[in-house]
Amino acid sequence: MTSRVPESFHTITPHLVVNGVADAIAWYTKALGAHELLRNTGPDGTSIMHSELLLGDSRFFVVDEFPGATVSPTSLGGSPITLHLYVEDVDGLFQRAVDAGAQVLMPVADQFWGDRYGILTDPFGHRWSTASRIEDLSPKALQARAAAWVKERGPG
């Protein structure tokens, strides 16, 4: 009996559209430590209709931009989505991604909510935030920290 929800997948699986999947797969492998699990080539023999990557214990799909069907952040001029990665060594991963050509949107720093955290944009226009947890805060403590942060920062 085929299980309706394959156990290899978490409930949410990001599906990234990029301009040039082969390069993107190479970049995600080098910069983020992803592993390519499979790819299906399109009718033209070069475009990639579907690919599946494993990153840590999660999977994501990467596909090419196809006119009228899929559109990448570079064509849109940005992405409204940020993919978040919790990792053991946020500084190490961030540096590795930057060395591979990622753009820094927010450098890694200790944040009030208990994470050491930073944000970057990959060469294909997708945004990634990455963090390592450094403090395990209760919701109450978190709210107090958030209030203090807002107060310190001032209005606007």
Place this chain on the structure above:
Amino acid sequence: MVISSADRERPGGERQPAEAAQPVTPAVFHILLALAAGESHGYGIMRDVERITQGTTRLGPGTLYRSIQRMLIDGLIEELGIALDDESDDDRRRYYRLTAKGAAVARAEGQRLADLVEVARRRKLIGPGPRPGKGGRR
């Protein structure tokens, strides 16, 4: 498409920062158990898992493929690289065996589950022995 073990090598053996501590999924544990009895190919693993679970667990080819890929990447199993026939692209015909790490992970997971079962017994959730008519096999 199938990736060979060589393509999967990590560049310079460097650490993979995005790799979290490994949870053992049910399919992965079943495959570890199957390979604990000796090396096998994908199809043999599927059949053994069915046998040791009295038919309650059947790994489909997609789940088998994904679990095996993940276990190769995580270093729990290794491919023996024996192609029996021209269908070497068929994962069910590739041979695998446990690595030392895979055996250690299997032992740790087995012990963890045994400890939990012991708690379940002490709290009278289950009886003292195996289910009658089931689990006769080791």
